[in-house]
Amino acid sequence: MELFERIRRDRRVDPSVSQRELMKRHGVSRRTVVQALSSALPPPRKPVNGRPRVLAPVEEFIDEMLRSDVTAPKKQRHTIERICQRLAREYDFREASYSAIRDYVARRRPEVTAEVRSGQGVVEGMVPQQHLPGEEAEVDFHDVTVELAGKKVVCYQFTFRLSYSGKAIHRVFASCGQEAFIEGHIEAFAVLGGIPTRHVRYDNLSPAVTKVLLGRSRKETQRWLAFRSHMGFDAFYCQPGSGGAHEKGGVEHEGGRFRRNYLVPPPVVETLAELNKRLARIDATEDIRHVHGRLETIGERFAQEEELLRLVPDEEFEPGTVKTPKVRRDCRIVVMQCYYSVPARFIGRKVRVSLRANELLVFDGRKVIARHQRLARRYDFSDHLDHYLEILAAKPGALAGSTALAQARESGAFTEAHDAFWDAAREARGDAEGTRALIEVLLLHRLMPAEAVVAGLRATLRAGSSTPELVAIEARKAIEAGTVAADAPPPISLPEPVLVEDDPDEDEADDGHRAEVISLHARRLLSAGGHPAPQISVYDQLLSKKKGHSA
Template sequence: MRSRVELFETIRKDRTREDLSIRELADRHHVHRRTVRQALEAAVPPPRKVYPPRLQPAIAPWTAVIDGWLEADKLAPRKQRHTARRVWQRLIAEHQAAVSETTVSRYVARRRVELGLIRVEVSVPQTHLPGAEAEVDFGELWAGTGGTPVKLWMFVMRLSCSGRAFHVVFATQAQEAFLEGHVLAFQHFGGIPGRIRYDNLKPAVTRVCKGRDRDESERFIALRSHYGFDSFFCIPGITGAHEKGGVEGEIGRFRRNHLVPVPAAASLAGLNELVRAADLADENRVITGRHCTIGAAFELEKLTLLPVPTEPFDPARLLTARVDSRARVSVRQSFYSVPARYAGRRLTIRLSASAVQILDGSAMIAEHERAVGRLTECLVLDHYLEILKIKPGALPGATALVQARRSGAFTAIHQRYWDAVRTAKGDAAGTRALVEILLAPRSMPAAALTGAMDRAVAGSVLDPAAVIIDARTHTVNHIAPVVPIGALSRYDRPAPTLTAYDQLLIGSRP
């Protein structure tokens, strides 16, 4: 039985290819016209009840035992290895397992492929038509971000005909990164290939069935429906890797040529700038056996790609989280700050591969670049200013202050003003004066305040109100610009007149 997402995909394809009416689509698919309208409006069906994943209680307790026997078979003579029936017989005899032979044979067949116990098949060279196919995979890499080497994941989409590839680095290979990689790749290519090859990535496949049948993730089906491409899943294990050898080789080639030595960047965004520059450089590369550059071949293939929809697919995932007593929300084992007044509240999180947006209803109250690694804190000093005004002694050791210094938001000028005002007024009063000035950028440019603090230290006029007044006088762009009276003339309208009505009354008299 098809899911609603697959039904929506079929309806959208029938409308695009055959231009059927809503009534015709409803009759063809035996659904209400309301369902057809929902499918045409969006690739994702309206939310419905989420059921927990189905368990496998029969085979789950014995998977470790079976895997051990199959691993031992690698050292055993080929004709004296376990058959699926022998595995089932041993489970019954030695472990008194209550499991059917069919369940065991299906598991053993899948694990043999995954463990490489099946003989490798010979690969057949392929010729790919322009715009017909692409391949997708993730590759592992190490990079220095913020001075610390971390393991990252590189999403790669490679067009099979021209060899043009798109690379982007994420902190994770979760579903939001998988989906966002597709969106960015289609924008980069300016088109969509007719079919894309995958291995059995968890963001796309929830269960590997017999042969090439797969139970697919509904978010992936929605992405495929939105962009209108077809998918092809390779055989599990090393045999399936040869079915998408283009992208497998591209990951290793790109890593050797552009990521050696280990690259270093201040942030993930900076690392992706290096990756984009490498993609541009590769356009002049000539693949062995071909007679033109990748860039020239892509210009011809681009004409055959499917058009990209005007509205991009939203790859973000919506979550909810409660703000803790430190004004942080925990998302995927990392912590992100929000304004302190939201402590104890449950907020909505819009999680993408590169950013974390925190919402109160429809209003976005905080936005952070996605953290790299686990148990990482991403704190904004501005979120704690109201609390620091009450607790000034917490500022010198605040983690948010350390991160603000590292990012350049808290400059040497801030520090000089803070030192001077604490010397003049004492630690508590001086820190409160600094906090009062730090609150001002919410209503005026931060650069103007920085210049005013510098002048305040030079002139020994440290009162925060005077600093704010000085910054306001040096602000170039006013918050409420003055509009010349002449600019409003286009809104002038003539005064109403009743002449036509009077003439109507005069003409009606006898």
């Protein structure tokens, strides 16, 4: 087309130019020049007759095999190898190569399938849908890589998306098990302030479905069924396989879009709780975004359906899997082939465990006695140094090589100040007594914030002392001076201790004299009310022989 335009332009600019000159200028034949001058449109090209197709004699036979595959069981359909074998044995055809048959089948199989289903009145395709406010939502998981505490691990992004407004909630969990599945729903319902009134769309996730039955029927897991019944919503399960992805295309696209925009490069965090707080802030900013093809923002459309959602029940649903392991002699329990420490006083007893998506809680009755991040690898362990202090007081030599101390150092709970105090105490008192002095300091974490204890350690070291009592006094001074927050959560102590308020009369009795320093050992001998220890002299009467009575 461009060549013809240049030839015609040259003749239009200079009508006297000859055909021979036009041939020389454009390097074409006389025939091409004549065609260009006679018409602006090039003549159509003649079809090229290629080589005869090698599969032409057996194409109909191959098509017949593909037609039978449309209604055949999924795992009993023709492979390329099987087609080659049948062509050789039944039709004595061996001229075509494996790759030629493979390419032909790849092109013809979808065409044959469409032809068969069209003859049956069924055509594969998609029908655009209209979603009413507050009625429907979609859920899915997506793999994400996170640099968690210095290690790259594969986690799972839970996405809950309202179909009408497009408002989505995203959370990242260590697993895609039932605990994460239920916990993601609880978090989404809490943020949205309600539950869709019609149904929520799912593919056939194992946390919800144990068996795919005929049509849309599914056999659901008991715990998932109980959760749906508690919350009061219905589930819509999509078709198995890739075809079902189109039935919840909104959440499929949303999960990938969010991962590309906010999780690239892989986020670097210490805990998944820190990451989920970041994702919650991002979800809030997404309200000003426009979904493609809509004039209203996500936040404006969500405002229309927010009041139409069903209220969330007041009664909470326990998202974790409940187990009752027995505490072993090493202060550990075994949950899902992973090891978690609990306080030493529970050795030999059974405790109740709530295994959640990202954490594990250990209960004694209704009281939380231990809290751990959930472990993902088999045979991994999580030990808290505070759980072993009572044992270490009797076996101080076991502290140096303990796994609990190594993990406390790695997490930063056992600081350089602790190490310096330990060295000073061992040098002054010997290894055993020096370690016991350190344990006295570690016990302070149950009563005071970590920052206050560290401040007390540094002040004691500056004074050239290694006395636990002085650490307690200096830590209390740091709290009273306001240099550390008195209500800061202790990192080692779990659960949080109940603090007994000081007697106000003690402060009013200050008459200018310095108060007597009471050692930690002496304080333990006093009762909670400050009363003196009971006298046992009255029991001596039982040993004396009364008159008139025989011994």
